Each structure stands twice: as C-alpha cells, then as structure tokens.
Amino acid sequence: MARTHPSVARALARERLQERRSCRAASGQALTNLDHAVTCLGLTTDGLPHTRTGLAAWYSVPGHRGVRTLAAGAFAGLLTAALLTQWLFPLEIDALRPVVSAEFADQALLALEYQSVSDLLQHPGAPLAPVVTALVIMLATLVALLTALGYPLVAQFRRRRPDFPYALLGNTARALSLCAVLYHSAPADRHRTMRELDSRSRRIEENVLSAYRDSRLIPRRSHRIAPARQHGRHVAAALRQQLARIDVDPRQGAHDYAAMVAEIGERYAQGKVGGLLPEEQLAHVTPPSPALTAVRETLHIAGGIAAAVMAAIATAALLPRLGFIPEDLRPWLVAGVAAVAGILTAGWHRVARLVPLFGP
Numbered sequence: 001m002a003r004t005h006p007s008v009a010r011a012l013a014r015e016r017l018q019e020r021r022s023c024r025a026a027s028g029q030a031l032t033n034l035d036h037a038v039t040c041l042g043l044t045t046d047g048l049p050h051t052r053t054g055l056a057a058w059y060s061v062p063g064h065r066g067v068r069t070l071a072a073g074a075f076a077g078l079l080t081a082a083l084l085t086q087w088l089f090p091l092e093i094d095a096l097r098p099v100v101s102a103e104f105a106d107q108a109l110l111a112l113e114y115q116s117v118s119d120l121l122q123h124p125g126a127p128l129a130p131v132v133t134a135l136v137i138m139l140a141t142l143v144a145l146l147t148a149l150g151y152p153l154v155a156q157f158r159r160r161r162p163d164f165p166y167a168l169l170g171n172t173a174r175a176l177s178l179c180a181v182l183y184h185s186a187p188a189d190r191h192r193t194m195r196e197l198d199s200r201s202r203r204i205e206e207n208v209l210s211a212y213r214d215s216r217l218i219p220r221r222s223h224r225i226a227p228a229r230q231h232g233r234h235v236a237a238a239l240r241q242q243l244a245r246i247d248v249d250p251r252q253g254a255h256d257y258a259a260m261v262a263e264i265g266e267r268y269a270q271g272k273v274g275g276l277l278p279e280e281q282l283a284h285v286t287p288p289s290p291a292l293t294a295v296r297e298t299l300h301i302a303g304g305i306a307a308a309v310m311a312a313i314a315t316a317a318l319l320p321r322l323g324f325i326p327e328d329l330r331p332w333l334v335a336g337v338a339a340v341a342g343i344l345t346a347g348w349h350r351v352a353r354l355v356p357l358f359g360p
Contacts, residue, residue: 304346
C-alpha cells in the first residue's frame with residue numbers, strides 16, 4: 001500500500017481541522033440564533049433540546065460532501081443521457097425514413113461522424129439541412145432524456161446525503177428566526193421578511209410531506225408509511241392555515257406559527273414522524289380535497305393542450321417562410337414544438353399520463 005507523502009498528509013490534516021472549526025462555528029451560530037428567536041418570541045419550549053442536538057449533528061457534516069453527492073448525481077444523469085442519445089439517434093433516423101428520402105436520412109446519419117465544426121467545413125458539398133436536422137434531433141433527445149432521468153437521479157443522490165434527514169430542523173430553525181424578526185419589526189419593514197418566510201414555509205411543508213421517507217426511520221415497504229404520509233398531509237395543511245393568520249394579526253400570527261413550527265421540529269428530532277403535532281390540533285384541519293386537486297389538474301392539462309395547439313398553429317404558419325427546411329420534415333417539427341410547449345406549460349409528468357391515451 002502506497003504511503004502518503006508527509007507534506008500531503010499535513011495539508012489534508014489542516015484541511016480537516018479547518019472544516020471541523022468551520023462546522024463548529026456554524027453550529028454555534030445556528031444554536032445562538034435559535035436561542036435568540038425562542039427568547040424574543042417568548043416560547044415555552046424547554047429549550048428545544050432535541051432540536052439543538054439535531055442542528056449540531058446537521059452542521060457537523062461538511063457541506064462539500066452534499067455538493068459532491070449532487071454533482072455525482074448530475075454527472076451520472078448527463079452521462080446516461082448522452083449514451084442513450086447516441087444509441088437512440090440511428091433508430092430515430094430510421095423511423096423518419098418513411099417520410100423523408102433515403103439520401104436525406106443517409107446524410108443525417110453522417111452527422112455522427114462530424115466531431116467538430118472543422119470536420120463539417122471540410123465537406124462543402126454536403127447538404128446542410130440533414131446535418132441541422134440531425135443536430136436538432138440529438139439535442140431534443142438529450143433534453144428529453146435529461147428531463148426524464150436527470151431529476152430522479154439527482155433527487156435520489158440528494159436523499160442519500162448524510163445531512164439530509166436534518167433538513168427539516170434547519171428549515172424550522174431559520175423559520176423561527178424569521179418569525180422573531182417579523183414579531184418585532186414595524187409594518188413597513190415586514191415585506192422582505194414575509195417573502196422569505198413564505199419561501200421557507202414551502203420548504204417546511206415539503207419536508208413535512210416527505211418526513212416519513214427523509215427521516216430514514218420507516219422502511220420503504222413498511223405498512224407504517226400510509227398513516228405517516230396521511231399525518232404529514234394534515235400537518236402541512238395545519239401549517240398553511242396557521243401561516244395565513246399572519247395576514248390577520250402579524251404579531252400573534254407569527255408567534256403562533258413559530259410555536260407550531262418549533263413543536264414540529266422538536267417532535268421530528270425525537271423520531272415522531274407520525275406524530276409531528278398532537279391529534280387535537282389536527283381535529284379541525286382538512287387537507288386539500290381530491291375534487292379540488294382534480295380540478296386543478298384538469299386546468300393544468302387543459303392549459304398544456306391549448307399551448308400545444310397554439311404552438312403548432314404558429315409553427316405551421318412560420319415553417320413555409322423558412323426555405324431550407326424540407327417539406328417532409330415540417331410535420332415532425334410542428335409535432336415537436338407542440339410537445340415542447342405542452343411540456344413547458346403542463347409539466348412532463350402530466351403529459352406522460354396523456355401519452356397512453358393516443359396509443360392503440
């Protein structure tokens with residue numbers, strides 16, 4: 001086994017020491033801010049001992065480990081998408097052969113042999129339209145694969161971060177500090193704090209809804225998942241109702257919202273992912289109804305279809321003015337632009353649910 005050079009070992013030791021010092025400083029500052037917020041709001045929380053322990057554990061993990069994990073997920077998604085694009089491109093060109101000439105398809109396949117722009121310039125007699133078409137197809141395929149594969153891979157790698165189970169505690173601590181600022185600020189100075197509190201509350205809701213999974217306390221196929229997930233929906237609805245009361249009475253609303261957030265964080269730190277709030281606080285809370293969710297989904301899908309139709313009409317009217325695009329390829333470009341418009345408007349997950357409707 002090769003030995004590390006003494007100078008390299010000393011440099012690594014200094015780097016690790018600096019990381020530990022930075023983590024201790026960040027942890028101390030976070031705990032100080034938490035104590036200050038609890039004191040300013042006058043919360044009777046007994047010091048939030050479990051939250052303090054969780055925050056200390058969260059800041060004990062160097063931040064670069066999470067960045068490396070996310071970078072690994074992004075690199076894996078990009079590499080997988082690039083390899084699949086190179087494999088799918090000949091199949092896509094073969095699928096175009098019934099609607100384009102054989103010469104056009106053969107020229108498009110030659111685009112894989114051009115490694116740079118200089119290679120393309122060395123063939124001045126080669127038609128430009130097949131090469132441009134091939135580049136557009138490859139780029140569209142790469143974007144589609146990155147959308148389908150990149151986000152799930154990055155999300156999966158993100159959940160594997162060592163500090164990920166403590167994300168809810170970090171967000172609740174920051175929300176408590178914002179509530180303390182809002183509690184003591186003048187009405188004219190609250191707009192910036194309110195915007196940041198709204199952003200932080202959305203993160204807390206996301207953490208609450210996925211607490212059963214992110215806490216890593218419940219196995220993936222356990223029967224305990226269903227009640228914990230349902231409880232998370234009720235808690236998220238209670239948080240949203242409590243946040244809305246800030247617009248009625250900013251000081252009292254901020255105090256009550258902070259008290260609820262502090263209790264959720266403390267119970268989560270204790271491992272009570274199925275009991276983030278007492279049942280009596282959730283007795284009169286109703287999560288969003290399935291009917292309302294269905295109406296919203298219908299509006300999203302209708303908007304996506306409308307955007308796709310409008311994009312198809314505009315593209316069909318514009319393509320005849322571009323003389324370098326073959327007529328055989330125009331229907332495919334119209335369909336591609338319509339699909340992109342629908343995906344951007346309604347979202348990929350909604351469009352994917354509609355694809356089987358057009359099948360046999």
